Amino acid sequence: MIRRTQAERSDETTAALVRAARELFGGNGYAGTSIDAVAAAAGVTKGAAYHHFGGKLPLFRAAFEGELGEICAKLERVAAEEGDPWAALRRGARTFLEHCLDPGFQQIVMLDAPSVLGWEAVRAAEHDHLLGILVAGFSMVAEDDEAAVPARAQLVFGALCEGGMLLARSPDPAAELPRLASEADRLLEALRV
Template identity: 30%
Template sequence: MSNVKSRRELYSEATREALLDEATRLFAEKGFADTSLDEIATASLLTRGAVYHHFASKKALFEAVLDRLGTAVVQRVTAVAAQFQEPVVAATAALDAFLTESCDPVYGKLVWQEGPLALGWEGWRRCEHEHSYALVEAFVLALMNNGYLERKAETTTIRLFYEMIGGAGLAIAEADSADKERVRSECSDVMLRLLAGLRRAE
């Protein structure tokens, strides 16, 4: 079977991407509650019906926005870490890359501030878990497998690292623009010192 997409499929994909672009911009500017589907449709040069063709609701559209943002960040963080073979260096580079991504005002606002409001606490937690938990798990297990961290309480250790990294993302998102770099630096310093403190004794 041919994998060549039809003109209709290409148009549908382009329309969906345009919707996500405009939705991302408007949600970041106005927030989820104060952004309507009509506004997004108008900004995308589409009808409301065309929006509903791709997304069943404003909530579904917002979730797709978060999915795209989260997927892109995970890909970039993974690419940075892949440049290093030593697990602790790779993990440190990944953390640095994530904290840098969290300084982006659009990512910070939509993922950490608007997400829980738009999707509800459980829906937002599920969305975040799907994107980033496996990545954190992979780094922690690599540190354990290579003897940097003691292989003890694996699930709890992974969960605490995951929550700590999420807390850093939220702290950066909530900081004023002028303070984001300072908060980012402080989060990095604290987490790296905690990681060093957990290092397995030789």
């Protein structure tokens, strides 16, 4: 029997559970996924899942945060590659649209999360990770009313989400992406003043 520390045991189990949760919740949706299935896919039983997460909802929340962390990291990476904040905004919008093609991200973050976790929880989490980037970008280029920036960023974010869903359902996403991206650019441009 290998000797592992408790922290190692916990970390490995929770990591396996979150990985399985993202896989199954992303593939079959929240309602279509049982805790037993997630635990089995992680090589443990319900007991472990309830011990570490305390319920189906917190487990889903962990999967949600995993998805959010991934897109956030990607956004920060590409934003850093651009020089001025405005180019970063445009690049970020396009990157977000592309990321919506990931079925797991779509199912967990776009479809199930608002219903399962509540809109405000999702909004709060997205604000910390995604919208913060948008708001920062807008703030840097906004030339007039600073107070209108958050609401404006929110509206653009809603448009981007809708665009992402539209893109994912497109019969030819590769052809659709540039058109949507240009429409998104137009939106950003419109709100620049």
